[in-house]
Amino acid sequence: MKQRKAMKVDKSIQVRFWGVRGSYPTTTSSSRDFGGNTSCVEITAGGQRLIFDAGTGIIPLGKEICNGASARPAAYVFLSHTHIDHVMGLCFFEPLLTPDARSFIYGPGNSHGALTRSLQQLTHSDLFPVSFDELKGKKEIHSLVGGELIRFRAPGKRPIVEKNSAPAQPSSGELTIVAHKSPAHPRFGVMLYRVNYQGKSVVYATDIEQQEGGYPDVIEFARGADLLIHDAQYLHGEYSSTSKPKKGWGHSTIEMAAAVAKKANVKRLVLFHHEPLHDDKAMRAIERCAKALFPTTLTARENLEVRL
Numbered sequence: 135m136k137q138r139k140a141m142k143v144d145k146s147i148q149v150r151f152w153g154v155r156g157s158y159p160t161t162t163s164s165s166r167d168f169g170g171n172t173s174c175v176e177i178t179a180g181g182q183r184l185i186f187d188a189g190t191g192i193i194p195l196g197k198e199i200c201n202g203a204s205a206r207p208a209a210y211v212f213l214s215h216t217h218i219d220h221v222m223g224l225c226f227f228e229p230l231l232t233p234d235a236r237s238f239i240y241g242p243g244n245s246h247g248a249l250t251r252s253l254q255q256l257t258h259s260d261l262f263p264v265s266f267d268e269l270k271g272k273k274e275i276h277s278l279v280g281g282e283l284i285r286f287r288a289p290g291k292r293p294i295v296e297k298n299s300a301p302a303q304p305s306s307g308e309l310t311i312v313a314h315k316s317p318a319h320p321r322f323g324v325m326l327y328r329v330n331y332q333g334k335s336v337v338y339a340t341d342i343e344q345q346e347g348g349y350p351d352v353i354e355f356a357r358g359a360d361l362l363i364h365d366a367q368y369l370h371g372e373y374s375s376t377s378k379p380k381k382g383w384g385h386s387t388i389e390m391a392a393a394v395a396k397k398a399n400v401k402r403l404v405l406f407h408h409e410p411l412h413d414d415k416a417m418r419a420i421e422r423c424a425k426a427l428f429p430t431t432l433t434a435r436e437n438l439e440v441r442l
Contacts, residue, residue: 144181145307145331145332146179146332146334146441146442147177147178147179147329147331147332147334147336147360147441147442148177148178148179148439148440148441148442149175149176149177149336149361149363149439149440149441149442150175150176150177150178150437150438150439150440151169151174151175151176151191151434151435151436151437151438151439152171152174152175152176152191152192152194152195152436152437153169153171153172153173153174153175153187153189153190153191153192153223153436154168154169154171154173154191154406154407154408154434154435154436155169155170155171155172155173155189155219155407155408155409155410156172156173156219156340156341156365156367156385156407156408156409156410157172157219157367157409157410158172158219158410159171159172159189159190159410160410160411162413164413164414164415165410165412165413165414165417166414167414167417167435168408168414168417168433168434168435168436169191169435169436169437170410170436171189171190171191171193171194171223171436172187172189172190172191172219172220172222172223173186173187173189173191173214173219173220173340173406173407174186174187174188174189174190174191174192174195174223175187175338175363175406176195177329177336179309179329179331179332180286180308180309180331180332181289182210182286182289182309183199183208183209183210184210184212184311184329185209185210185211185212186211186212186214186327186338187212187213187214187220187221187340188211188213188220188221188222188223188224188227189219189220189221189222189223190222190223191223191436192211192223192224192227193223193226193227193228196209196223196226196227196228196229196230197228199228199229199235200228200229200232200235201228206234206235206236206290207229207232207234207235207236208229208235208236208237208238208289208290209227209229209235209236209237209238210237210238210240210286210293211224211227211237211238211239211240212240212241212311212313212325212327212338213239213240213241213242213249213325214241214242214324214325214326214327214338214340214341215241215242215319215322215323215324215325215341216241216242216249216252216253217341220341221253221256222256224253224256225256225257225262225264225266225269229271230269230270230271230273231269231270231271232270232271233270233271233272235271235272236271236272236273236274236290237271237272237273237274238273238274238276238292238293239253239273239274239275239276240275240276240278240284240313241277241278241325242277242278242279242280242315242322242323242324242325243277243278243279244277244279245277246277247277248277249275249276249277249278250275250277253266253275254266254267257269274292276295278295278313278315278325279297279315280313280314280315280325281297281313281314281315282295282296282297282312282313283295283296283310283311283312284296284310284311284312284313285308285309285310286308286309286310286311293311307331307332307333308331309329309330309331310329310330310331311327311328311329311330312327312328312330312355313325313326313327314326314327314328314351314352314355316339316342316349316351316352318342318343318344318345318349318352318384319341319342319343319384320382320383320384324340324341324342324384326338326339326342326352326355328355328356328359334360334442335358335359335360335361336359336360336361336362336363336442337355337356337359337361337362337363337364337400338363339352339355339356339362339363339364339365339394340363340364340365340406340407341365341384341385341407342364342365342384342385342386343365343381343382343383343384343385343386343390344386344390344391344393344394347393347397348390348393348394348397352394353394353397353398354398356394356395356398356400357398357399358398358399358400359398359400359401360400360401360402360442361400361401361402361403361404361440361442362394362395362398362400362402362403362404363404363406363434364386364391364394364395364403364404364405364406365385365386365391365406365407366386366387366388366390366391366405366406366407366408366420366424367380367385367386367387367407367408367409368380368385368386368387368388368409369387369388369420370387370388370389372409373387385407388405388420388423388424388427389427391403391405391424392424392427392428392431395428395431396428401430402430402431402432402440403424403428403430403431403432404431404432404433404434404440405420405421405424405431405432405433405434406434408433408434417433417435420433421433
């Protein structure tokens with residue numbers, strides 16, 4: 135009797151960018167190459183589809199999830215915080231509108247139910263015709279405080295959340311996410327995430343304003359990552375402008391992102407959360423500047439795919 139060959143397991147991590155802008159979407163023709171949707175990044179690993187932030191980029195992603203599903207679709211959404219540019223696509227996310235679909239939503243909240251209450255404000259009756267609770271898709275919402283280790287089981291199953299026991303780099307080949315809370319974004323801080331799988335790692339660190347030289351805890355959190363996705367919204371001149379300074383607005387410059395990448399000894403840096411006023415010409419100049427500071431830099435654009 136012939137033995138069946140074992141199916142080859144895909145040990146890669148695949149990253150796809152669906153929304154790369156910060157603050158608000160832009161639809162100008164001069165920004166078409168890099169894209170105008172707000173923050174949304176898809177990471178596929180170990181047969182699981184992980185989604186980071188729910189800006190307007192999550193809308194086309196949600197349609198792809200449901201249109202291509204052969205079984206009940208499941209989505210795992212991890213929010214960095216609940217400022218409007220990072221959640222404005224959630225009410226139009228197809229799995230939340232599809233009765234057979236199931237969504238697990240994680241994000242910062244200092245108590246049980248805190249994240250749920252924040253998201254319910256998106257659909258206040260004065261602002262939206264349907265309440266968050268009335269969206270037809272099945273959903274579970276979980277508040278995180280930082281320091282959690284999230285372990286994934288079979289696709290469609292609820293992950294296991296272990297509190298205050300999160301090593302930066304789990305030793306096994308399992309798929310895990312580590313959450314880290316940073317105070318470096320007004321008013322309530324921001325959640326950073328590290329995805330680990332088969333010895334590879336991706337760090338998602340948006341909406342963070344680095345101090346000079348970088349925050350030690352963030353540098354350690356990103357230490358040795360294969361890919362660091364880091365906020366780089368402002369040019370140095372915009373950040374330090376005498377007339378309209380952006381210092382204190384909760385975002386980094388290109389130089390700040392490159393400094394963290396160097397100190398954390400990451401393999402590649404992706405600039406993210408682009409200023410909506412920066413058109414394609416400006417973004418290409420930013421990319422050239424960033425590569426001079428950190429040669430293995432990429433500048434996020436919609437539909438960019440990176441395979442580790």
